Amino acid sequence: MAPAARTAGDSGQRIGSPGADEEITVDVVRRRSVADDVLELTLVRPTADPLPQWTPGAHVDVLLPTGIVRQYSLCGDPGETGSWRIGVLREPAGRGGSAWLHDHAVEGTELVLRGPRNNFPLVDAERYVFVAGGVGITPVLPMVHAAERAGRPWVLWYGGRRRSSMAFLEELGGYGDRVRPRPEDESGQLDLATVLAEQEPGTLYYCCGPSGLIDAMRSRCQGMPSGSLRVERFSAVPQPAVEEPDGGIEVVCRRSGLTVAVPPGTSILDAVRQAGVDVLSSCTEGICGTCETTVLDGVPEHRDSLLTEDEQEAGDTMMICVSRALGDRLVLDL
Amino acid sequence: MPHVQNGWYLAAWSDEVGRTLTQRWIAGNPVCFYRLGDGTPIALEDRCPHRKFPLSLGRLDGDVLECNYHGYRFDGTGTCVGVAEQQDKPRAATRRFRLLERDGIIWIWPGDPDRADESQLPDTSWLASPNWTHVKGVLPLKARHLLLVENLLDLSHETFLHPSTIGNAAVAATPIEVTTSGPRVFFQRRMVGVQAPPFYEKSMGLTGLVDRWQDGEFHPPGVFLLNIRLAATGTEEPEGFHMKVLYGMTPSTENECLDFYALARDYAIDDAELTTFQHEQQLSVMGEDVDALEVQELMYATERRRTVESSIRSDLAALRGRRVLQKMLAAEAAEESGGAVPATR
Incomplete structure (x- = not known):
């Protein structure tokens, strides 16, 4: 294959x-x-x-x-x-x-x-x-x-x-x-x-x-x-082959030129904000879509309610307040 | 914000269009409506290709429309057939819009006529069925189209905005289930063993606890259909009282739209008094919505520093609807700029 x-x-x-x-x-x-x-x-x-x-x-x-x-x-x-x-x-x-x-x-x-x-x-x-x-x-x-x-x-x-x-x-x-x-x-x-x-x-x-x-x-x-x-x-x-259902992940913020380690239990949103990346967000529950972020590489694991199945499957966008990664690394347009 | 062009909008009820020239703004386009002698409905861009004068201010001479400024004359295809009192026959035409007349509705597709797809329209056969009766009308609204879409996709507002008619605590207290099929957004709110709100108590004589269903369908960009069922609690389908409300949410200009409605029921269909009562109630409910949306428009339009909106779970259908419209707009904008259409998967 x-x-x-x-x-x-x-x-x-x-x-x-x-x-x-x-x-x-x-x-x-x-x-x-x-x-x-x-x-x-x-x-x-x-x-x-x-x-x-x-x-x-x-x-x-x-x-x-x-x-x-x-x-x-x-x-x-x-x-x-x-x-x-x-x-x-x-x-x-x-x-x-x-x-x-x-x-x-x-x-x-x-x-x-x-x-x-x-x-x-x-x-x-x-x-x-x-x-x-x-x-x-x-x-x-x-x-x-x-x-x-x-x-x-x-x-x-x-x-x-x-x-x-x-x-x-x-x-x-x-x-x-x-x-x-x-x-x-x-x-x-x-x-x-x-x-x-x-x-x-x-x-x-x-x-x-x-x-x-x-x-x-x-x-x-x-x-x-x-x-x-x-x-x-x-x-x-x-x-990436490693799949850690709720493990730590590495998020590369391409526009900011930052690589941020996201520990288990911390949202990508919180982690990138702590690293100084400015992101809008509102509900922090995966409902409102305010923190929607373009995925440049890697496969998101969607946990939001807003994206349709098709949009989730396409994998080119994600709600970083709740969603994580299927692999151990994501490259985001942040 | 521009409006989606490649989609159906409710342009008029069939009985609104006849041998009188009528102007309506549809999705940013001025449109002149009339019927040919044989009854065919016609929609032409309401700008004379000569000096942009509105054709709807002209006159019909048989099936020929004559502009009231310099006498340009057009047939039903929008082609100029000559200029009154002059020898010239300019090569000129005004755009003819694609229309579809069905079940007492005239639908318009403002975009590319070749892309008009009848399968995108919801079933409206109940408007013509002898088993149903309905009232209908249209209200102009000084608010942007999206506010009307979101109003209908989040009916938890009934509890607060319409407490004397169709709202009570049960509506906001019952969560919705949202599903999506292609561009269409559906929600279900199934209230079981709740108090009937005043309108339904009076319409149906329901006194005890009822089961109340609200199943909404958004057919973007401009159609909303609400399927309502009320019955004494525990009554099995298909028993019970059924109603359908069709809304044609037709943007006119950036901050104005047309709010078409048809309210239908499948019970006591010969009861003229009930029909009058229900129409009054519908207009009263819509009046409350118009007032709310118009002040809401003002608040959106005047916000100098845009702050992020807060949202909760009951917004989900409305937020999905908003995304669908944004995607359709983005795809049309990309096409217009000659760029690639964003993949819609």
């Missing part, structure tokens, strides 16, 4: 397994090419002990020896606790995380992981429409299997550049016409008007892929009941 930075899914729900931040050492036991530039790695503990439980949509952090941390969705079978599978797209434009795995992760290579965590959980629904773009298929693959096992009607629209670049087509072959591959060189871009032509009540839409696809889905699904569309966005922005 691509070097993936994640914003919280539409659900806002975070399902972490106990000990989600423990480091897990694994060995690569199998490496195979599953599409042009897409590598599948099968990982097991050297001790052969079972790995933590996970649910479809979950990802793990891979702590590369180069110091880079990358996040990859688990794409195997959650029932198989002895091993995990991840898919890695070589991203020439990336910062070298995927390239390192492509070049060095051979059978026998040791990797250190953290997780799994799930920001993109599969919620029970009457039926599902899955939309995957490119390597965005990885979290969707176990979802499809899970929907099938649960006996829920589903279809998968799967867009890619060309057939040979689309991973797991073979594995999905058994599902017949419920899997709808749309290689761009054969059928053009994935036509969302067709995807959304029939909207049956009770359907949840899951979409994973590049930003363009997600933005297009979002704008087309605006009229749907809130929560009908759940997305996971892959972007090339590297994210």
Whole structure:
């Protein structure tokens, strides 16, 4: 899978397994090419002990020896606790995380992981429409299997550049016409008007892929009941891997040129004010929006009441009186 | 503050527009309204392309509108078809606005006519349904559009501003639930086992404790719909008394707007006396709002040093509504300046 930075899914729900931040050492036991530039790695503990439980949509952090941390969705079978599978797209434009795995992760290579965590959980629904773009298929693959096992009607629209670049087509072959591959060189871009032509009540839409696809889905699904569309966005922005639900964070105030440590229990608002940054605020409860601040980098963890789900998911603005960070660092326009 | 152009505003009730030229300011645009001989409603920019004289001060000659200053003549598309008493036929036109007439309402889309999207309008079929009856009207308001929007999105003010009619302590004491769908903002206030306020006691004969629902819908930029249900406490839907109040919140100029209202009920629909009573009460409630909003406008307009407003939880729907309008305005401003439209996700 691509070097993936994640914003919280539409659900806002975070399902972490106990000990989600423990480091897990694994060995690569199998490496195979599953599409042009897409590598599948099968990982097991050297001790052969079972790995933590996970649910479809979950990802793990891979702590590369180069110091880079990358996040990859688990794409195997959650029932198989002895091993995990991840898919890695070589991203020439990336910062070298995927390239390192492509070049060095051979059978026998040791990797250190953290997780799994799930920001993109599969919620029970009457039926599902899955939309995957490119390597965005990885979290969707176990979802499809899970929907099938649960006996829920589903279809998968799967867009890619060309057939040979689309991973797991073979594995999905058994599902017949419920899997709808749309290689761009054969059928053009994935036509969302067709995807959304029939909207049956009770359907949840899951979409994973590049930003363009997600933005297009979002704008087309605006009229749907809130929560009908759940997305996971892959972007090339590297994210801090450490997640401390209420830990200390570092806030860089770009305009002021200050870096402020925000200890647990102190709001970002109070911390930056103490550091001398002038910020307007009123309610200090995440209601009024007076302290709204533009997020330049990092992923906010929203705790306000004013922003809509969509605005929270977009992650480009936050109420610093109550909201914090999903990682340990935020860069703000202050 | 400019006004959102790409959105529907209530321009007039159908019976307000006929063969007489009528001017109304809509979202900063002067608009001349009339009907063609076949009944088609027309809205033209009320500025003659010759020397900007208001066309609404002119006259209709059949379906041709003649400017009363130098005789420029226009057809229903706004195209100049000639100049009275002269040979010249200038290439000139005044802008024609997109209108939509439905259920006794004439809606106007001041912006790009190609973007006019009927699906953005709320269902108003109840205005034409035999199962409902309604009263309607329009009040001019010397206050900015946003103050009216926020007035309707935060009904906790009923407790204080309208205690003799529709307000009592239960309104402000009951929290709202706010949801958003695309640009639309919804709130629900479900009051259970409360006293009926005076207006409803008289309208429905409810004496004991009641369940009172207020479900509001803001369809930005200019439409608010309130769905009201009253019933003896514990009565199951769909039993009970239902009312709907539609507000067309149409900005005119920067500090003025039009407050269109239609108040409908699904019970005792043949009771003319009740209709009269409810209309009087509605006007009395709106009179209190007009007085409040006009002095509020004065206070906003004259504040020399802007201080930060205080806000509480019951403001949430109004604050969301304000954000939606700000975003729509920012997107239009960016487009006009040729910049990229901020992504709305």
